[in-house]
Amino acid sequence: MNIYFFYLIISILAISIALGLYRLVKGPSVSDRAVALDALTNVTTALLVLIAVLSARFIYLDVALVYAILAFIGVVAIARYLEGGL
Amino acid sequence: MIEELLDYIGMFFVLIGSLFFLFGTIGLVRMPDLYNRMQASTKTTTLGVLxxxxxxxxxxxxxxxxxxxxxxxxxxxxxxxxxxxxRASYKHGIKLWKKSVVDKYKEGKND
Structure with missing residues (x-):
């Protein structure tokens, strides 16, 4: 495994997170922020898996799995709240 | 030999996935209204994770x-x-972009 390749990947993910955070801060409505949070969640899941590879710990994959589950529940809870069902 | 080949194929897939993340978040910043942003970001980041x-x-x-x-x-x-x-943000009253040409959800309700 080439370490410079991982530097490249981490740079691309950092730029993605910065763009998502821009929309998360600026977004005119609540739904814009929720969509930005959804995209950021996917990027963060990939980043957690990348951290698991770089530190060579199999157990860190559980963190990514639980993070994905909780993020899904969060988005659905925001949607139900906007719809007026919560 | 085969390990090295799989390593390079994996690097290719990881690069494609992270580029999909980049394009999805660029779409999140550049698109004009909520539904276009959702279209741009959700699909691409899902494919990126995969x-x-x-x-x-x-x-x-x-x-x-x-x-x-x-x-x-x-x-x-x-x-x-x-x-x-x-669906929730449509019911919440968030408008489409003014240049949008079709609103299937509203048409379906009128029938």
Whole structure:
């Protein structure tokens, strides 16, 4: 495994997170922020898996799995709240 | 030999996945209204997670099963969350962009 390749990947993910955070801060409505949070969640899941590879710990994959589950529940809870069902 | 080949294929998949993340978040910043942003970001980041996790799994072959479980879960749940969010924000009263030409949800309600 080439370490410079991982530097490249981490740079691309950092730029993605910065763009998502821009929309998360600026977004005119609540739904814009929720969509930005959804995209950021996917990027963060990939980043957690990348951290698991770089530190060579199999157990860190559980963190990514639980993070994905909780993020899904969060988005659905925001949607139900906007719809007026919560 | 075969290990090295799988390593390079995995690197290719990881690069494709992270570029999908980059394009999805660029769409999130550049698109004009909520529904276009959702269209741009949700699909691309879902495909990005899939490609990224498969690439990592080809690099570390013993992790492949668990990574496929995570990828399956993300691919299963991301469209559900996005659909619920789009429907809820339509009912919440968020308008379409003024240059949008078709509103199937409203047409369906008039029938």
């Amino acid at each position: 490609s990224f996790l498969v690439g990592i799994g080809l690099m570390e072959l013993s992790w492949l099963i668990k990574l496929l479980i995570i990828a399956f879960f993300v691919v299963l749940t991301a469209p559900i969350g996005a659909s619920a969010l789009a």
